[in-house]
Amino acid sequence: MSTSPETTIAGALTPHHDRCFVCGPCSPAQVELDLRCPGEEGIVGDVVLDARHQGVPGIAHGGAIAAVVDEIAGSVLTRLGVRFVTASLTTTYHAPVMTGERLTCSAWIESTVGRKRTVVVELAGAAGRVVTGRALCVDVPEEHFTRLGLGSEVTDLFGR
Ligand SMILES: CCCCCCCCCCCCCCCC(=O)SCCNC(=O)CCNC(=O)[C@H](O)C(C)(C)COP(=O)(O)OP(=O)(O)OC[C@H]1O[C@@H](n2cnc3c(N)ncnc32)[C@H](O)[C@@H]1OP(=O)(O)O
Numbered sequence: 233m234s235t236s237p238e239t240t241i242a243g244a245l246t247p248h249h250d251r252c253f254v255c256g257p258c259s260p261a262q263v264e265l266d267l268r269c270p271g272e273e274g275i276v277g278d279v280v281l282d283a284r285h286q287g288v289p290g291i292a293h294g295g296a297i298a299a300v301v302d303e304i305a306g307s308v309l310t311r312l313g314v315r316f317v318t319a320s321l322t323t324t325y326h327a328p329v330m331t332g333e334r335l336t337c338s339a340w341i342e343s344t345v346g347r348k349r350t351v352v353v354e355l356a357g358a359a360g361r362v363v364t365g366r367a368l369c370v371d372v373p374e375e376h377f378t379r380l381g382l383g384s385e386v387t388d389l390f391g392r
Pocket of ligand 1: 302303304305306307316318319368389390
C-alpha cells in the first residue's frame, strides 16, 4: 500500500449516508470511525467500538467488528467510484478488542478478477494486530438497485 502523505477526505468517506447502521449519525450504534486516504489506493484510519457494541461485557462483539470490516472494505471501493455489493466476508479475530480501545485500520485491494475484488482490512491495537478481514466484493450494474425499487438515494452514493 502507498504511504505517500495523507489526504484527509474523511468527510467523503464517512458517513456515506446519515442512516447507515455503522457510520451514520442517525444510527444509535454509530461507530467512531475516521478514515483517510494515504495515496492512490487503500485507506487508513481510526476506529473505536464502545459499550453499545459489546458482546462479552467489556469486549467488542464479533458481529459488530465484522460490520466495521465491511464498512471499511466498502469505503475502499466507493472512493474509487466502484458500484458493488459484498458477496462474502471473512473475519479472523487474533485477539480481543476491548470496548473503548482505539484501533488503527488499514485496508487495500488485494486482488481484482473480473467483477470480483478482494479487499483486506487490518485492525490493530496498541499491542498489535487484532483482526484481519477479507471482503469479496462484486461489481454490479445500476439495475442491481433499481430493480429492487431503489433510486438515486442509493445509486448516487457510489462514486463519491
Ligand atoms: C448496498 C451497498 C450500499 C453502498 C452505499 C455506498 C457507500 C458504501 C460505503 C461502504 C459501506 C457499506 C458496505 C456494505 C456493503 C454491503 O453490505 S452490500 C449488502 C450485502 N450484500 C448483498 O446484498 C449481496 C447479495 N448478493 C447478490 O446480490 C448476488 O449474489 C451478487 C453478489 C451480486 C452476485 O450475483 P450476480 O451478479 O448474479 O453474479 P454471479 O455471476 O453469481 O457472481 C459473480 C462472480 O462472483 C462470484 N461469487 C458470487 N458470490 C460469491 C460468494 N458468496 N462467494 C464467492 N464467490 C462468489 C461468482 O462465483 C462469480 O465468479 P466468476 O464466475 O465471475 O469467477
